[in-house]
Amino acid sequence: MEFPYGKAPLAILLLAVLMCIMLGSIGVTEEVQVKPDLVYATFSKEHAEIYRNALPAFEKANNCHIQIQLVDQRALQNRLESAMEAGADVPDMVEILDGTLGVFTKGPIEDVGFTDLTEKVHQTGLYDKIVQSRFIKWSSRGHIFALPHDVHPGTLCYRADLVKQMGIDVDKLTTWDEFAKVGREVVKNSTDKNGIIKHYMIDLPADGSDSLKLLLLQNGGRLIDENGQAAFDSDAALETVLWYVHATQGKDRFSFPCGWGQTLAKAMTDGLCLFYVCPDWRTAQFQADEPNLSGKLKLMKLPAWQPGGIRTSTWGGTGLTFPKTCRNFDLAWKLAMYFYYVPEQLGPRFEKMNILPPLKDAWTQPEFSYPRPFFSGQPIGKLFIELAPQVPSETVSPYITDARDKFSESYSDCTLYYQDHGDDGLREYAKADLKRCADQVRVIINRNVFLSGPQGVAKAVQEEESNKK
Amino acid sequence: MTLPPLSSVPPPARAIPAAVSAKPLYDRVGKRRPLQSPWAPFMFLTPYFLVTAVFFLYPLIYATVLAFFQTNGAKSRVYVGLNNFLFVLHDTDFRRAMWNTTVFAICSICIQLPLSLGLAMLLNARDDKLKSFFRLAIFCPNLVGQAFVGIMFQMFFTARYGLFNRALQALTYWGLEKNWLADPNLVMPAIVIASLWLYVGFNMIYFLAALQSVDQSLLEAARIDGAGPFQTFLNVTIPAIAPVTTFVVVTSTIYSFQLFELPYVLLNVNGNQGYGPKGSGQTVVGYLYHSAFENGDLGTAAAVGWILAFIIIIISLIQIRVSGTMRSDS
Numbered sequence: 001m002e003f004p005y006g007k008a009p010l011a012i013l014l015l016a017v018l019m020c021i022m023l024g025s026i027g028v029t030e031e032v033q034v035k036p037d038l039v040y041a042t043f044s045k046e047h048a049e050i051y052r053n054a055l056p057a058f059e060k061a062n063n064c065h066i067q068i069q070l071v072d073q074r075a076l077q078n079r080l081e082s083a084m085e086a087g088a089d090v091p092d093m094v095e096i097l098d099g100t101l102g103v104f105t106k107g108p109i110e111d112v113g114f115t116d117l118t119e120k121v122h123q124t125g126l127y128d129k130i131v132q133s134r135f136i137k138w139s140s141r142g143h144i145f146a147l148p149h150d151v152h153p154g155t156l157c158y159r160a161d162l163v164k165q166m167g168i169d170v171d172k173l174t175t176w177d178e179f180a181k182v183g184r185e186v187v188k189n190s191t192d193k194n195g196i197i198k199h200y201m202i203d204l205p206a207d208g209s210d211s212l213k214l215l216l217l218q219n220g221g222r223l224i225d226e227n228g229q230a231a232f233d234s235d236a237a238l239e240t241v242l243w244y245v246h247a248t249q250g251k252d253r254f255s256f257p258c259g260w261g262q263t264l265a266k267a268m269t270d271g272l273c274l275f276y277v278c279p280d281w282r283t284a285q286f287q288a289d290e291p292n293l294s295g296k297l298k299l300m301k302l303p304a305w306q307p308g309g310i311r312t313s314t315w316g317g318t319g320l321t322f323p324k325t326c327r328n329f330d331l332a333w334k335l336a337m338y339f340y341y342v343p344e345q346l347g348p349r350f351e352k353m354n355i356l357p358p359l360k361d362a363w364t365q366p367e368f369s370y371p372r373p374f375f376s377g378q379p380i381g382k383l384f385i386e387l388a389p390q391v392p393s394e395t396v397s398p399y400i401t402d403a404r405d406k407f408s409e410s411y412s413d414c415t416l417y418y419q420d421h422g423d424d425g426l427r428e429y430a431k432a433d434l435k436r437c438a439d440q441v442r443v444i445i446n447r448n449v450f451l452s453g454p455q456g457v458a459k460a461v462q463e464e465e466s467n468k469k
Numbered sequence: 470m471t472l473p474p475l476s477s478v479p480p481p482a483r484a485i486p487a488a489v490s491a492k493p494l495y496d497r498v499g500k501r502r503p504l505q506s507p508w509a510p511f512m513f514l515t516p517y518f519l520v521t522a523v524f525f526l527y528p529l530i531y532a533t534v535l536a537f538f539q540t541n542g543a544k545s546r547v548y549v550g551l552n553n554f555l556f557v558l559h560d561t562d563f564r565r566a567m568w569n570t571t572v573f574a575i576c577s578i579c580i581q582l583p584l585s586l587g588l589a590m591l592l593n594a595r596d597d598k599l600k601s602f603f604r605l606a607i608f609c610p611n612l613v614g615q616a617f618v619g620i621m622f623q624m625f626f627t628a629r630y631g632l633f634n635r636a637l638q639a640l641t642y643w644g645l646e647k648n649w650l651a652d653p654n655l656v657m658p659a660i661v662i663a664s665l666w667l668y669v670g671f672n673m674i675y676f677l678a679a680l681q682s683v684d685q686s687l688l689e690a691a692r693i694d695g696a697g698p699f700q701t702f703l704n705v706t707i708p709a710i711a712p713v714t715t716f717v718v719v720t721s722t723i724y725s726f727q728l729f730e731l732p733y734v735l736l737n738v739n740g741n742q743g744y745g746p747k748g749s750g751q752t753v754v755g756y757l758y759h760s761a762f763e764n765g766d767l768g769t770a771a772a773v774g775w776i777l778a779f780i781i782i783i784i785s786l787i788q789i790r791v792s793g794t795m796r797s798d799s
Contacts, residue, residue, distance in 0.1 A: 078762060106765055107541035196645070206628075206651035207738075207746040256628070257648060259738065263627045272629070401742060401763065412653050412746040440561065447556060449539050449547045 036067035038332055041080075041091040043073035044318065046284075046353055047149075051339055058338050064331060073097050080104075084113040084323065092326040093336065096146065098137065098317035102398035105140035107450040114145040115322040115329065121147075126341070131358040133393035138319040140396055141228075146319030147336055150280070151356045153387035154214055154313040157278035157286060160298040160376050162199070162271045170300050176215075176243060179303045183247070183254030186274065197256075203264075203273040204255035206248055208408035210315055211277050216240045216407070217392045218313035219305045223403040224395050228451070230441035232407045233434040239305070241430055245414050250422075265289045277302075279315040280384050284354040287374050294374045299383055312387035314394065356384040363388075399445050406437040536771040546768065553772035563773070565748050566756040569657065573752070574725035576661045577668070578718060584669050585717070589676035604677065607670035615667065619734025622663040626650050633662075650738055656749040660732050667731070668724075672717050679713035680706070715792035719785050726781050729754035753777050 003010040042048050048070040055066055069091060071079070077100050083090045084104070090113075096104075105112050121127050121144050127135065134148035163170060166186065173179045183201030190199040204211050213223065221236030231237075247255045258267035258276070267273060268290055278286070278299065286297065301311035320340065326332050338345075346357045347365030362368075368381030397403070414430045421429075445451075536553055538546040557563050588607055592600055610618065625633040626649035637644030649659040683706055691701045707714075732750040733743040742763070744751035751759075753773065761770030 081762075081765065103763070103765055107545050111541065111545060206648045256646070257651060259627055263624075263630050266630055398764070405742060405744070405748070409747045416653065447539070449549065450541050450545060 034065060037064040037328060038093060038326075038335065039067045039069060039091040040093045040095075040335070041069040041071055041076060042095040043071060043076045043097060044095065045070060047095065047318070050349055050352070054339065054345060058335060062331065062334065066335065077103065080323075090323045090325055092323065092328070093332050094321050094323060095149070095318050096321055098319075099396075099400050099404075101138060101140065101145060101319065101321075101396050102400050104321075105145065105396070106398040106448065109141055109143060111450075112140070112143075112145060113323055113325075115324055115326065116143045116145065117147065117322070118142070118144045120333070129341075129359055129361060131360065131388055131391065133391055134317070134358045136393040137317055137396060146321045147340055148358045149318035149320060149340060149355075150316075151358050151384070151388045151391055152279040152281060152314045152316050153356060153384050153391050154218070154277065154279045154302055154315055155299045155383065155387065156202075156275045156302055157283065157297055157299050158275045159268070159271050159293075159296055161296045163274055166199075166274075168274075170298075173300070173303050175307055175309075176303045176305055180243070180247060180254060184252055187254045199271060200256035200273045201254040202247070202275040203258040203267070203277070204244070204248055206257040208244065208411040209404075212240065212244055212408060212411055213404055214277060214279075214313045214315045215244065217394060218302060218310055220310075220392070222395060223407060224397040224400055226395055228395070228397055228399075229445060230399070230403050230406075230438040232403060232410075233431075233438035237407070237434055238427070238431055241411050241414055241434065242427065244411060245418050245426070245430075249415050249418050261289075268293060277315070280354050280356050280380075281316060283375070283380060284352075287354070295376055297374065298376050298378055299380055301383070301387060310390050310392065312390050314391045350381060354380065356381070356388060358388075397445075398448075399441060402444055403438075403441050406441050407434075410434045410437040532771040532774055535768050536775055538768045540767040541765060549768070553769045554776070557769060557772050557776060562748055562751065563753075563756055566751045566753050569748075569750065570726055570728060570752045572657055573660060573664070573728055574722055576657075577664065577721050577725045580661065581665055581668055582672060582714075582717060582721065584665065585672035586676045588669065588673045589680055592673070592677055593680040604674070607673055609670065610667050611671040615730035616734045618663055618667050619731050619737075622659070622666075623650065623735055623738060626659055650736055651746055653745070653747040653749040656736065656745040660735060660750055663735060664728075664731060668721075672721065675713055675717050676710065679710035683709040711792065715789065718792070719788050722784055722788060723781055726777065726784070727754055728752045729758060733758075753780075 040051065042051070048068050051068050055068065058064075059066060076094070077096065080090060080094060080096075081103060082088075104114060109116075118139075121135070126147075130148060131151050134151060135144055138144060138146035138148055158170065166189075168182060168186070173182060179201070186199055186201045187197055191197050216223070216232065216237055219236040219240045221234050221240060222231045225231035247253060248257075256267070256273055258264045258273055268276070268286070269292060276282075276286075283299070286293070302313060304311050320336055322329060322332055322336075340357070341359045341362075343359065343362040343365055346359065346362040347367035350356065350365070351367040351370065356363075356368075363381075363385045368385060369379050370381065371377040371379045410430070410433045413433045414426065417429050417433075418426055535546075537548060537550060539549045539553065540546045592604055592607075622633075625631050628634060628646050628648045631649075633649070634645050634647060637647070647655065649655045687705050687709070688701060691705050696704065729752055732745070732752060733755060735743075736745040736750045737743040742759070744755055744759070754777070757770050757773040757777065760766050760773060
């Protein structure tokens with residue numbers, strides 16, 4: 001029998017029917033699969049691998065089935081945000097990246113899609129067992145919404161072989177000013193007759209970004225203060241920006257932006273930069289990406305801003321959240337404790353990932369004291385533990401990325417000014433520009449009617465007008 | 470077997486819409502075709518109308534409503550009147566995004582289109598076997614997509630190790646350590662270079678097709694009348710390809726104002742958001758994306774969307790009017 005509308009429509013119809021059957025059969029297959037008691041989503045491949053290995057013992061002990069989902073970080077955040085807003089299914093436990101909690105806490109506290117853990121954390125005594133500065137990172141308006149996974153103390157990783165060869169005494173690099181002084185000497189001595197520089201002192205991104213924030217935190221500054229307002233027009237921010245401008249710009253610069261991935265690996269192998277800003281998680285990356293540098297690297301504390309000042313900072317972090325739709329909170333909490341805070345598990349995990357857990361009881365495990373052949377036999381765990389109590393806290397805000405971008409923008413303005421005018425009037429310019437950028441963030445923050453009331457919008461427009469004047 | 474005369478075929482029972490009557494309801498022997506009904510076209514069009522209603526009309530109406538609210542995600546909203554529009558129009562970041570997009574659009578038209586036309590003319594000049602190869606080679610970058618090009622050029626523009634920097638150093642003894650993606654003054658040139666590589670071949674294909682359809686007798690007549698190559702190009706070729714040029718200019722402008730993926734991926738370095746230092750690579754769609762999906766403010770994003778649509782419509786109308794006037798003058 002001939003199809004009345006011709007062969008092409010028949011083909012399309014058949015294809016459509018076939019697709020419907022296929023989709024239907026997928027749906028049926030999914031139904032048949034055993035539904036897990038809990039779904040745990042993470043963006044870290046390393047975390048997922050470790051959890052999957054540790055899972056069978058937990059499942060056996062609790063007679064349950066847990067599903068670990070590995071999702072790209074940006075996709076995880078966007079999907080979680082969309083699913084929460086649309087009321088669609090979300091995982092029962094979700095690991096989120098540093099800086100992203102703010103997106104979920106933009107509205108009134110009761111509208112936050114995560115379970116408020118404040119009471120539970122205090123009730124169980126967990127609050128006192130954890131490095132407390134890490135809870136601030138995962139709190140909004142005094143409410144804790146996630147459990148901290150790590151401490152991420154910041155250090156400097158350096159090419160020990162080259163540093164020794166050049167006669168640099170790292171013990172004398174106690175302040176950033178001394179570091180800069182030695183850095184300029186290094187650059188001067190390694191410039192060839194064509195003006196090509198063989199060695200720079202430190203790898204610093206030319207656009208500021210995370211390194212600039214890390215230095216700001218170490219200097220006692222903040223992007224956002226505890227009241228949720230932009231705070232990077234402080235004196236600490238000014239000093240940090242000025243130091244960074246001199247480190248990255250002009251003929252006396254001593255830093256080079258080595259980038260990420262392959263270019264970073266190449267730069268490290270070439271010894272293009274001697275020092276690299278290195279929170280604990282980055283040490284594992286170096287180990288994986290540059291096995292040829294085994295025995296040639298070492299870690300040291302960050303130089304301080306003032307003699308005797310703080311010798312560390314922080315960069316990054318992971319927090320474990322429990323969406324309000326979590327199907328079995330008690331089981332989820334049990335699993336969180338098992339994954340995050342069992343000292344006997346955290347020792348071997350540190351040996352593998354080099355990430356310092358925030359649970360102080362775990363630090364006595366022998367793995368934290370092991371010398372590491374890759375880092376020239378240095379027991380890096382001991383260094384991280386020594387630095388952990390000094391790690392600065394960071395306030396969470398929906399506007400932290402805006403603040404970071406505006407802080408970097410101000411730094412970019414200062415670099416352009418410095419290129420044209422040098423040091424002449426730079427301080428005054430930087431101060432005014434930091435204030436301008438911070439004011440812009442304040443306008444955006446004050447616009448939020450959910451936090452500041454309906455008058456917020458009118459106020460924001462008014463402020464914008466007055467800023468322009 | 471002899472067929473009955475056509476006059477003996479019974480007439481249709483009721484009036485059939487003109488669109489349906491293209492194919493008769495009855496076959497030549499007067500038998501009604503199975504499954505044929507006057508409603509058939511509408512049935513075929515229903516899926517299209519449904520999809521348009523769900524994915525175009527509803528979002529369009531919803532976006533209009535949303536533009537007057539401040540939102541915290543999709544659930545919470547507060548009516549703020551025209552304040553989203555006022556905020557956007559007063560925001561220095563939006564103005565910067567607008568400026569960047571306009572600069573990119575101008576570069577697209579002033580650099581990309583002459584280049585595309587030039588390449589098309591080169592390929593059109595000779596008819597040999599290499600023509601197809603070069604046509605494919607120049608068009609190829611367009612097949613890989615903006616995200617891929619963004620990642621690739623990110624590597625090309627790496628200070629000291631990037632291909633682009635090394636080539637510059639070798640040719641000019643300058644630029645080895647230039648930080649294209651971290652210097653606010655170099656970000657836009659970097660985006661334009663990457664987009665040239667991506668789009669020149671695409672527009673070249675349009676121009677090539679137009680050039681191939683230019684009436685050869687006109688060209689020959691011009692030559693016989695003593696016109697030189699430049700005069701022939703100016704007075705014969707350009708007017709002949711004017712409709713395609715208008716189309717390419719309008720679509721390039723629209724694409725330019727919708728620019729997002731390329732700079733977003735290209736500038737996504739050092740953990741940055743993909744807008745470049747000082748927002749030097751932020752476009753209007755980038756601003757919209759940031760408002761909607763990074764700040765969760767769908768209302769402001771909807772306002773930006775409407776402003777962008779308005780700008781594109783105005784520019785396109787002006788371009789079409791101007792090129793129409795030019796065509797009628799010529």
